[in-house]
Amino acid sequence: MKAIIFSLAFIGLLGNISAAQTEAAPAAATTLAAVPAKLQGLNYLTEARPAADASFYVYLCSASWCGPCRAIMPKVVEQYPAIKAAGGEIILLCFDATPQLCADYVKKYNAAFPVVMSSFRSAAKLGLPGFTTPRGIPNAVFVTADGKTLSNGHGATVLNWQAITSK
DSSP, X not given: OHHHHHHHHHHHHHHHHHHHHHHHHHHHSOOTTHHHHHHHTSOBSSSOOOOTTOSEEEEEEEOTTOHHHHHHHHHHHHHHHXXXXXXXXXXXXXXXXXXXXXXXXXXXXXXOSOEEEOOXXXXXXXXXXXXXXXXXXXXXXXXXXXXXXEEEEEGGGGGGHHHHHTO
């Protein structure tokens, strides 16, 4: 009986691995509109929506409880108009525990960019082209509109956006 249960569990595990591989395959193939198309399906906490015609996107992982995140946020907010004018877009992946904490964080810094609730666990499940789960926050991932990763590192790299996006 134990052998039968083990066999069924093993077959089920293989089925899950196979399904995961099948689901991951389409994500690897990107198109010119990969990022804008994926961003349209997210649940945003603010009225701001990402520009569908941006040439690059920045996924900024941040949270109100993170001291380094709070330290760079005023500078990121200050750079946002220039990033927008250059054809870029920032999407804040807010790692706060509740929507209210996230909303308060965004309001405190007058952040005008689109905001999505997330966490270390759920960020990868958003399926954002070019995104990988950060080791820590703040973290910024720069991607082209077709999902090619330009940079993945500390959130302060947003302040070097011109050098990163001119590559």
